[in-house]
Amino acid sequence: QQQVKQSPQSLIVQKGGISIINCAYENTAFDYFPWYQQFPGKGPALLIAIRPDVSEKKEGRFTISFNKSAKQFSLHIMDSQPGDSATYFCAASIPPKAAGNKLTFGGGTRVLVKP
Amino acid sequence: DTEVTQTPKHLVMGMTNKKSLKCEQHMGHRAMYWYKQKAKKPPELMFVYSYEKLSINESVPSRFSPECPNSSLLNLHLHALQPEDSALYLCASSQTIYGTGYTFGSGTRLTVV
Numbered sequence: 772q773q774q775v776k777q778s779p780q781s782l783i784v785q786k787g788g789i790s791i792i793n794c795a796y797e798n799t800a801f802d803y804f805p806w807y808q809q810f811p812g813k814g815p816a817l818l819i820a821i822r823p824d825v826s827e828k829k830e831g832r833f834t835i836s837f838n839k840s841a842k843q844f845s846l847h848i849m850d851s852q853p854g855d856s857a858t859y860f861c862a863a864s865i866p867p868k869a870a871g872n873k874l875t876f877g878g879g880t881r882v883l884v885k886p
Numbered sequence: 887d888t889e890v891t892q893t894p895k896h897l898v899m900g901m902t903n904k905k906s907l908k909c910e911q912h913m914g915h916r917a918m919y920w921y922k923q924k925a926k927k928p929p930e931l932m933f934v935y936s937y938e939k940l941s942i943n944e945s946v947p948s949r950f951s952p953e954c955p956n957s958s959l960l961n962l963h964l965h966a967l968q969p970e971d972s973a974l975y976l977c978a979s980s981q982t983i984y985g986t987g988y989t990f991g992s993g994t995r996l997t998v999v
């Protein structure tokens with residue numbers, strides 16, 4: 772059961788353009804929504820994260836928009852650069868109890884920024 | 887030190903071999919994780935250690951055996967693996983079990999022949 776659905780699977784954007792990746796979730800218990808960037812042969816790196824009490828968060832060229840009622844959130848990459856070419860994963864987690872903080876990942880989006 | 891270090895980076899093993907993957911962090915994080923990632927797929931959680939105790943096992947086959955010798959180290963012992971176990975094995979840590987912002991290592995690329 773895929774609890775976090777991510778789209779599109781791949782994306783090609785020109786240098787300077789805007790990359791937009793969308794995620795949707797069903798579990799209303801999710802309370803933390805991070806985005807990870809992964810380059811080939813490397814582990815995922817935390818890019819930016821948001822909690823449901825905030826509708827938008829911006830860090831540099833990266834912005835998360837969050838729509839709690841629609842159970843959707845998205846990543847916008849402004850002024851996309853060739854160095855942004857990577858796979859992006861959205862994720863979500865529920866408040867951990869004693870057991871640990873489990874991340875549920877979306878399927879990933881491969882972004883290619885053309886120079 | 888803000889890194890999670892995994893060794894080895896690459897490992898090729900036969901189906902009858904026994905090998906171990908090692909993960910180390912010196913950030914004082916008290917939660918550590920093993921994830922498995924197949925090509926072009928998202929990471930999938932295998933195990934969670936919280937304060938050196940196994941707290942989550944995502945129904946992982948017994949041929950994978952985790953161990954947390956101390957708060958900085960996490961091992962994954964491998965025995966009698968199958969070719970379909972070939973994947974990138976990622977270790978991660980977070981400050982506590984409530985820790986946001988996992989830090990992932992670069993992973994061990996495992997090939998089972």
